[in-house]
Amino acid sequence: MNAPAKIGPPMWLLAEVTYRCPLHCVFCYNPVDFAKHEAELSTEDWLRVLREGRELGAVQCGFSGGEPLLRDDLEILIGEARQLGYYTNLITSGVGLTEARLDAFKAAGLDHIQLSFQDSSKEINDFLTHTRSFDLKQKVGDMLKARGWPMVMNVVIHRLNIEHIGRIIEMADALGAEYLELANAQYYSWALLNRDQLMPSREQLRRAEAVTNEWKEKLAERMRILFVVPDYHEGKPKKCMNGWGNVFLTVTPDGTALPCHTARMLPGLSFPNVRDSSLREIWHESEGFNHYRGTGWMKKPCRDCDKKEEDLGGCRCQAYLLAGDADAADPVCPKSPHHEIVSSALENASRPERQTQALIFRDPKESRRLSQEGETPVSAT
Amino acid sequence: MDGTPRLGHGFRFQWEPAQQCHVLLYPEGMIKLNQSGGEILARCDGQRDIAAIVADLEAAFSTSGLRSDVEAFLAMAVEKRWLRLDSGAKT
Numbered sequence: 505m506n507a508p509a510k511i512g513p514p515m516w517l518l519a520e521v522t523y524r525c526p527l528h529c530v531f532c533y534n535p536v537d538f539a540k541h542e543a544e545l546s547t548e549d550w551l552r553v554l555r556e557g558r559e560l561g562a563v564q565c566g567f568s569g570g571e572p573l574l575r576d577d578l579e580i581l582i583g584e585a586r587q588l589g590y591y592t593n594l595i596t597s598g599v600g601l602t603e604a605r606l607d608a609f610k611a612a613g614l615d616h617i618q619l620s621f622q623d624s625s626k627e628i629n630d631f632l633t634h635t636r637s638f639d640l641k642q643k644v645g646d647m648l649k650a651r652g653w654p655m656v657m658n659v660v661i662h663r664l665n666i667e668h669i670g671r672i673i674e675m676a677d678a679l680g681a682e683y684l685e686l687a688n689a690q691y692y693s694w695a696l697l698n699r700d701q702l703m704p705s706r707e708q709l710r711r712a713e714a715v716t717n718e719w720k721e722k723l724a725e726r727m728r729i730l731f732v733v734p735d736y737h738e739g740k741p742k743k744c745m746n747g748w749g750n751v752f753l754t755v756t757p758d759g760t761a762l763p764c765h766t767a768r769m770l771p772g773l774s775f776p777n778v779r780d781s782s783l784r785e786i787w788h789e790s791e792g793f794n795h796y797r798g799t800g801w802m803k804k805p806c807r808d809c810d811k812k813e814e815d816l817g818g819c820r821c822q823a824y825l826l827a828g829d830a831d832a833a834d835p836v837c838p839k840s841p842h843h844e845i846v847s848s849a850l851e852n853a854s855r856p857e858r859q860t861q862a863l864i865f866r867d868p869k870e871s872r873r874l875s876q877e878g879e880t881p882v883s884a885t
Numbered sequence: 886m887d888g889t890p891r892l893g894h895g896f897r898f899q900w901e902p903a904q905q906c907h908v909l910l911y912p913e914g915m916i917k918l919n920q921s922g923g924e925i926l927a928r929c930d931g932q933r934d935i936a937a938i939v940a941d942l943e944a945a946f947s948t949s950g951l952r953s954d955v956e957a958f959l960a961m962a963v964e965k966r967w968l969r970l971d972s973g974a975k976t
Contacts, residue, residue: 513903515915560903561901561902561903561904563901563903563908563910563915564910564913564914564915566913589899589901591897591910591911591912591915593912593913615895615897615910615912616895616912616913618912653895654894654895654912656912682894683912
């Protein structure tokens with residue numbers, strides 16, 4: 505394939521240390537078949553991955569999952585990453601976090617913690633009504649601040665909570681959050697299975713953005729709010745991962761190296777495992793990382809599009825999931841021959857009487873059931 | 886402009902071999918600094934006030950009259966929250 509001549513260093517190494525998770529979020533981006541990939545890397549493997557990533561030039565290191573707190577060696581990994589000169593980020597729900605564990609992370613030199621919200625249909629309700637979940641977040645927030653970390657919160661926004669967005673911001677402020685990311689659900693993996701229940705109407709999204717802007721102004725001095733618009737509504741393909749194999753390298757719990765969280769699903773592409781190859785070989789030489797670098801792989805309409813360098817054809821996983829063809833233009837693009845799939849999903853979201861199925865919660869049993877049903881694109885049917 | 890600058894909450898300053906420059910790291914991001922930005926930030930340690938930083942830079946580069954350039958950089962950096970300015974320090 506026509507990969508660009510010069511491949512820069514990865515800036516980001518994301519260590520997805522485990523798929524285990526106490527939560528069952530309906531918008532989780534872990535692969536639907538995660539239960540098939542649970543053989544986790546050892547501590548030694550992770551330490552080697554961290555060293556090799558840093559040698560390649562990566563500066564940001566994220567620890568996520570699943571719930572990364574479930575790895576007993578997390579403080580060892582954080583300590584090594586910090587020692588190597590990474591800026592270390594922990595992405596956690598805070599469930600199970602103790603004072604002792606936080607002290608260990610502090611001693612290991614952890615730079616940053618992002619506190620994310622659990623399955624929000626229930627948790628947001630708890631949170632908004634000032635009960636258990638609010639108390640947990642408050643407790644964790646206080647523990648973070650006492651140790652000098654800023655309070656950074658991430659809430660996934662979707663149809664079941666979008667009407668409460670003003671209240672969510674207000675409560676985040678009451679908790680002393682300094683950064684708040686309001687990330688609209690993106691429809692991959694579990695979120696795609698649940699898309700019809702999760703997708704807000706255009707009108708809901710417009711209102712939510714307006715409310716967020718009012719709060720941004722009001723809280724400008726003490727909280728930064730980031731509102732991430734979903735690409736379905738924006739009508740514009742995103743430059744996914746800032747370019748395939750350009751800045752981002754993720755290593756999954758079983759050691760598979762990927763250019764994004766969800767690329768494992770793409771058929772016909774093989775992704776290397778850190779048990780067999782060095783990160784340098786993986787980043788520079790592997791088929792999986794080189795395949796969609798640059799623009800040489802494109803076909804019409806992307807190939808002839810004047811925006812092709814700008815958005816690089818959008819997201820390969822979304823093209824596969826919606827159009828059944830990973831080489832196609834991302835169907836969120838109005839120029840895509842498959843754009844109708846996206847516009848009809850949006851239409852459906854705006855209909856007063858929508859048909860929806862029951863929510864599917866992320867858990868190992870569901871994962872095994874869905875894996876047996878095969879790996880066909882979910883919504884091409 | 887007065888005070889003692891120190892790095893903002895959550896920022897880290899370091900030399901980055903792969904980039905061959907000083908960088909500021911912050912949650913999920915990185916700012917590459919040019920040489921003068923790097924030299925100024927290297928001295929923003931929460932100990933030295935602005936006058937001391939200017940004096941130190943002028944000595945290190947055998948020059949004078951850097952105060953206004955340094956102040957312009959610091960004002961920009963404070964606005965971007967890279968730095969906090971502790972007040973009350975004597976100049």
